[in-house]
Amino acid sequence: MTHITSDSNFIQFYSPYSDNPQGARQAPTGAETGENTMTLARKMPMTKNSAELVYDGRSLELPVLEGSEGELALDINKLRQDTGLVTLDHGFMNTASCTSAITFLDGERGILRYRGYPIEELAEKSNFIEVAYLLTYGDLPNSAQLKAYSEQINSHSSTRAELKNLIQSYPADAHPMGVLSAVLSSMSAYYPEFLDQDLSKEKMDAVMSQLMAQVKNFSAYAYRVGQKKPLVDSNSSKYDYCSDFLHMMHGGEVDPEVARALNVLLILHADHEQNCSTSTVRLVGSSKANLYAAISAGVSALWGPLHGGANQAVIEMLQEIQADGGGYKKFIAKAKDKNDGFRLMGFGHRVYKNFDPRARIIKQACDTILAKLKIQDPLLDIAKGLEEEALKDTYFVERKLYPNVDFYSGIIYKALNIPTNMFTVMFALGRLPGWLAQWKEMVESKDTKIGRPRQIYTGPITRNYKAIHER
Numbered sequence: 205m206t207h208i209t210s211d212s213n214f215i216q217f218y219s220p221y222s223d224n225p226q227g228a229r230q231a232p233t234g235a236e237t238g239e240n241t242m243t244l245a246r247k248m249p250m251t252k253n254s255a256e257l258v259y260d261g262r263s264l265e266l267p268v269l270e271g272s273e274g275e276l277a278l279d280i281n282k283l284r285q286d287t288g289l290v291t292l293d294h295g296f297m298n299t300a301s302c303t304s305a306i307t308f309l310d311g312e313r314g315i316l317r318y319r320g321y322p323i324e325e326l327a328e329k330s331n332f333i334e335v336a337y338l339l340t341y342g343d344l345p346n347s348a349q350l351k352a353y354s355e356q357i358n359s360h361s362s363t364r365a366e367l368k369n370l371i372q373s374y375p376a377d378a379h380p381m382g383v384l385s386a387v388l389s390s391m392s393a394y395y396p397e398f399l400d401q402d403l404s405k406e407k408m409d410a411v412m413s414q415l416m417a418q419v420k421n422f423s424a425y426a427y428r429v430g431q432k433k434p435l436v437d438s439n440s441s442k443y444d445y446c447s448d449f450l451h452m453m454h455g456g457e458v459d460p461e462v463a464r465a466l467n468v469l470l471i472l473h474a475d476h477e478q479n480c481s482t483s484t485v486r487l488v489g490s491s492k493a494n495l496y497a498a499i500s501a502g503v504s505a506l507w508g509p510l511h512g513g514a515n516q517a518v519i520e521m522l523q524e525i526q527a528d529g530g531g532y533k534k535f536i537a538k539a540k541d542k543n544d545g546f547r548l549m550g551f552g553h554r555v556y557k558n559f560d561p562r563a564r565i566i567k568q569a570c571d572t573i574l575a576k577l578k579i580q581d582p583l584l585d586i587a588k589g590l591e592e593e594a595l596k597d598t599y600f601v602e603r604k605l606y607p608n609v610d611f612y613s614g615i616i617y618k619a620l621n622i623p624t625n626m627f628t629v630m631f632a633l634g635r636l637p638g639w640l641a642q643w644k645e646m647v648e649s650k651d652t653k654i655g656r657p658r659q660i661y662t663g664p665i666t667r668n669y670k671a672i673h674e675r
């Protein structure tokens with residue numbers, strides 16, 4: 205029995221595994237399931253276990269479902285219909301909103317895999333476009349598939365004059381995330397052919413490739429406007445995706461070391477299952493709004509400092525510590541003080557409670573790229589000192605707060621000559637294939653329904669309208 209609400213209301217778990225009262229069974233290995241390269245979200249199979257909910261003298265059996273990595277879920281699809289009850293779950297801490305075959309992450313063990321491939325291997329051996337294909341279509345591409353995919357993206361390399369003009373109409377100090385979100389939404393005005401409720405496979409592929417090309421262009425253009433410099437157009441016949449982006453940002457030739465570092469950063473950001481921005485893309489898309497609207501909404505959700513905006517906030521925090529004399533202990537004390545709103549930015553994660561595997565790779569990449577570019581950044585020393593101190597502190601240890609992906613990424617972006625207000629745009633550029641893959645999976649799934657959570661109303665009960673002179 206896991207939980208008792210009153211003498212007559214409780215949930216009991218039944219398990220055929222006598223040594224394991226909660227019914228959790230060992231995860232089947234990839235070899236056992238043979239399903240590591242599934243491309244479609246599938247129905248989760250039912251386990252032999254179930255839970256019995258007893259409420260108001262009636263009993264309801266809740267099936268226990270199991271994902272391909274052994275994750276267990278209580279199926280409550282019939283809960284409201286059979287009992288009138290809903291569940292209350294602030295911040296969706298316990299709620300799986302969908303099944304998905306794209307990304308697996310295990311926060312306790314610090315595991316992140318795209319379509320079964322460990323993030324460490326992809327960061328070391330792959331490139332961003334190959335990973336984008338993997339996420340979107342379920343498998344690593346062969347040479348012909350990769351060539352065709354790159355060519356399709358490159359066929360959308362030029363940006364319409366109206367959209368360029370729109371980006372240039374913003375003030376130089378406009379935040380590029382706002383510009384990106386607005387111009388993405390504006391695409392709907394110029395591409396009516398991609399606004400149908402149900403796109404054909406060909407149109408779906410075309411609009412996803414178009415977005416891959418255009419988000420790169422919009423991001424670089426927004427940067428140039430911020431710098432009050434003329435726009436540099438894409439030269440995708442000469443450069444690969446990341447090099448083209450760097451060329452559009454800075455003009456001139458591209459340092460291959462810098463392009464490689466950017467590839468790694470974008471791979472690490474490419475998907476992270478049902479986070480705030482991805483859930484937003486799915487939610488907006490579930491109403492059958494067009495893809496431009498869904499991705500624009502994803503950009504807005506990512507902007508916040510508790511999500512993708514943390515990378516900008518980390519650098520600002522490190523600069524603040526530097527300006528204060530570099531004594532990070534004071535800032536650790538501030539982060540622990542419940543009367544102080546300050547948080548250690550780049551620390552903590554909703555899902556990772558051991559370490560963030562992306563942070564480990566980024567920390568190493570940070571050392572490598574700074575050494576290669578012969579850059580000495582005092583912010584890196586402050587970051588390392590801050591991390592070391594925090595990881596010794598019981599406040600952070602007890603709450604399982606570790607550096608997340610954003611803690612070191614800003615230092616690399618800074619080394620790549622990318623200004624602070626562009627950091628979250630870089631995150632968006634990296635996350636785009638994940639958003640596209642998750643949107644595609646959602647629209648192709650027969651289980652998809654419009655996202656519409658319930659609520660528990662806590663306002664006043666019925667009262668009668670009073671004329672204004674009676675109030």
Ligand code: ACO
Pocket residue numbers: 295509510511512514539540546547548549550551552553554555603605608609610
């Ligand atoms: N600094 C200080 N204390 C923290 C921090 C932090 N960075 N993060 C969490 N805590 C504390 C909370 O105050 C809380 O303490 P309490 O139990 O005494 O009340 C406890 O740790 C749990 O924190 P929650 O906010 O409940 O955890 P949640 O899972 O809701 O939040 C989040 C996760 C938003 C990432 C949080 O850790 C945070 O704000 N971190 C800083 C911002 C950041 O780096 N965001 C990027 C996340 S990664 C990404 O989105 C790409």
